Amino acid sequence: MSLKSLIQKQKPLTVSLISFLLMLVVVVVIGLVGGRHIIDYLQGRMVEHGISHNQEVLSGLQPMLERSLQDGVATPVIVKNFQEFIEHAQPFGVRLFLIDRVRNVVIADSRGGESLPYPMSGFLPGPVRQLSGEAIADLSRWRGSAWRSTDTGSVELLLLRDLAAPKDSDVQWVLGVSSDLSELLALMEELHLHLDVVLLITYGLIGLLGFLVLRWVGRRYESSLEQQVAARTLELEQAHEKLLDQARLATIGQTASVLAHEMRNPLASIKLALSGVSRSEGLGDREKQRVELVVGEVDRLEAMLSQTLDYVRPVVRDEVAVALDDLLDKVLALEEGLLAEKNLKLTRVKCRQCPAIRMDSEKMQQVLLNLLKNAREACPDGGEIQVSLENGIDQLVLTIANQGQQLPEDVQEHAYDFFFTTKAKGTGLGLGLVKRVVEEHGGSVELSFESGMIVAIIVLPMIS
Template sequence: MNIPFLGLAGGLSRRIYAAFLIAAVVPTALAGAIGVYLSLTALKNETLRNLDQEVTVRSQGIGRFFEQLSSELLYLANTRGLVDLTAARQSGDKWLLDAATKRLERDYAALASLYPHIYQIRLLTALGDEWIRVDRKPAGVYVVPRSELQPKGDRYYFKDAMNAGVGQIYVSPLDLNVEFGQVEKPERPVIRVATPVVGTTGEKIGVLIINLHADILLEQIQQMADARQGTAYLLDNQGHYVSRSAGSSQGAFSMEPIERLLEIFPASITRNLAEHGVSPVLDDGWIVAHAPIDFAPQAIEETSRGRWRIALAFPERELFLAVVNLYLLYVVLLVALLITAIGGYALSRHLLRPLEALSRETDAIASGDFTRQVVPVGNDEIAALGTKFNSMARRLHESSLAINAHRERLEAEVRERTRELERERASLEAVIENTAEGILAIGRDGVIHLLNPAARGLFAQTTALPDIGSSIETYWPQWRAIATDASDGGLRCDVELKNQIVSLAVTPTTDGFIVVARDVSLERAILDERRELDRQMFQMEKLTTLGELAMGLAHEIGNPLAGMKAVAQAMQYEEDIPPDLIEALKRMESEIDRLSGFLRSFHGFAAPQAIQPEACKLELILEDVLFWTRKDARSQGIDFTLSGFGDLPPVAADPHQLKQVFLNLLVNAVHAMPSGGTVSLHAATKGKCACIDIRDTGVGMSVETQSRIFEPFFTTRREGTGLGLAIVRKIIEQHGGSIEVASQPGHGTCFTLTWPFAWR
């Protein structure tokens, strides 16, 4: 529906109309809200008072009934007939026992006749056997014959009643009556009121129990629910409840745990009911009132749940439904609002009619027609607005003509500048296509937007060449980290791929990155080779200097040590030498031998003997070496395994130096396995050389240790000299072989030797 004034004057009509509505709605709505609030508050307070009063009156009425019934029960528990019955049972006189029993049956039948809610009256012995039982049947009160009496000693209510004190009243929870081990049909919810019965000497001889129809309580809560159109609840002292809603039939009887109320009420109301809180309470849209039931002053509480209670609850929204019935107030409000709306609409139309023409001309100017004018009527503010509008329209027309001329000049300049940019772009494309450097344009998301032929050549070793739209991370997995580092101001770095090294110069742009790439694999390989040669030259110079130093030390220290040993040995044969001094001389001789052995190691490293190679069977060499090492190895739980040596041809080696190589390697392997293990020796043919693996299951070595184990004087054992592996490598290299090591901490070590055969 199109309402004309709603689109006029830039919303001015709507504002004027809204002002009229607000002027009428605010006072009316405020007065109505105050009236509704006061009515709701008064109704709420009155409802709470009436609700609490009704629940209290109901609970008091139920309490008076139970108090009267308890008095009757206590009276029956202390009648003369019960005393006679006790005396007759003790005397064994059947005639007196039968007479006393019939007298009590008449008394119990008379009481059952006075109270229509009494379902059963029973006298149970101390063992729980029924002695007297009176039932209420539809036809009247009925005394059960002795032959139909039942044992009830296993029932909870009998045990609880027997535990009650003399003169106290026990009230059981609400449950269904059970006969002969089955729930009685039709189902009859009952409440049992009981008290202990004492004999002539004061001991408990049984229990007197009255079964009440639960209807006396259920009818009360049903009446409360119907009267208030809510839901009434009966809560027992065991934490269970039964409920009745307004207009509901009795239906099946069901006791629910009080925790199920959380499905109906908020936690605060459920907790208030469970903990006997204040009443009434209003929370989260519910009004709940509850009151305890005082059965009798002599009644006992069975659990920490407290006493029986009745409660009544209904939604708070019922109060608002009552307030809605104030039809007259709402009719007045509606009429006032309708009159205000009509008056506001008429006044806005009268005031804003001159603005309609101004709005139409404004739309025309907005569409590009600057020749439009309005005819001012009158001398008020709107007429002045029309005059100013005409002046504005003329200036806009003049400005439009000037803007069109300037636009034509700008378009000519743009066309000329575009042709220049096209020429520059063609030149730049030629440079990019023919440069030897790879150039790529990569977006922020890693997608390739440009790459020249040189850049495609960088990916020649990949299975699929990249193209526009490909992801650079497919070819350079490191790209994400490179882009992050280059975002702040550019980056120069190398990308190490599987078969090549690419040098990158990355420059960030607003849309991504410009990358200049170059394959530097050959340059890096040449540089690495040069560094390796420099390292080997330095190592050779260091070893030469170290050898000269070792020879000098061996010569300068060896001669004095020989003299010291000769003197020590001569002094041991002198007469009258104390035993302590002889022991000291022997220790000195032992230390001199140790230093001499150390100097021999120096000599072997600095100036090893000239090799005299001959054809050697590795299997025979290892037999000699293992003969000297196997005993110490077995004492530490270490085994040796050999494989592949029997099929190998002889190798060209000096047998003594070859034994020294294997002896040093096997001793190191034994020392690397303090907790025992296995040393595996495997041999195989590799071209013109024998390839021997010596693998242990010891502690292994770190990468740093592996890089230094062949250096002179480097050792990981406190008692080692650090020359064993240096001598081993020097012997192997003199024979034209090589040695490599592979190890991981905790996973053992493997030395791999290559040794040339004698006949190849």
């Protein structure tokens, strides 16, 4: 299994946590290595400073001893005076000593504790090394800087120099100084410990903050991607639905054209023949009722063909803008008699400030007829129908409400779908036509139930 496929199978949070832990490990390792490098650098600088300090100490003592030798002062006196002088050096963190190369003994030592002189073998326990790390076989023969590890694991720096003696003298002395860096190195180790703790805490907090920030940014990015995907999905669904509608309309159009061509003439002949039969004096009342029923079904078939053709006929806007209130006046005039039959009360609110808009006035009139027809049929006898037009923000809002029982949710949701109907002899094309025509005008249609009223709201953009 490849790393890519393994990562793809994990949850985003798991990937983020693993990334955070890896980043934290890398940061901690870099921090610890960097801290160690800093401490090593500081220790190196401390060693250099110790060597420089030892050189300054010897530079101050060497002229004094050489002057005494040049002045012919007896060597025992010089050693005695030097020993008395260096006994005060120990509190300053340095050890001063004087080596007699001829006898290979230490004749002066500020550390004390041993009888002077004493052999070189008891001078320094353990090996002494050059700064390069190479061991020094005979310290009494060595000149320059050296170091050794103490019993406590610290470092002691040494510096040895030959003293210039008179030519006729047999004195061969080596002046030396050593400095114990144990306290400074212990301080550096403590500093190293504190530095590591501070670095770990700091890098941990930085890593955690970085993780939280990256997680926050990642969530925002994921949310943005989700929104884009959702928007794109919605666009694809709408495009797919539009294609389906177009295919459905094309199929309906072709079918309606064929039906209209093949059925209208036979239906007209049947209707004409039945009308003649219904006028015949030899028919009884029962037979006449049956003939009238058949004629009514023929009319219904013709109406269905007409509605189907109207449904698929494209919307073509008029060249001249039309006032929606004027169309309402025409439709209400056509519906006036039918409203009176059911003793329905009509409440009309006109919009004087509503501008005329460009639309397909013929189809929009059919839309209004269908809406009022449904309102009339759904309204109980003696009920009320309310029609109002308002001027919204860059849009016209038409509201047609009628008294009636609350519609089930599925009816409200699918009332404007093609071929959806709750009527026994309905075609399901009336409100479907309403939705298609309104949407092709750039508007929307909504059905709801409020305060005992079934409310249909049509919103149309103002296009002059």
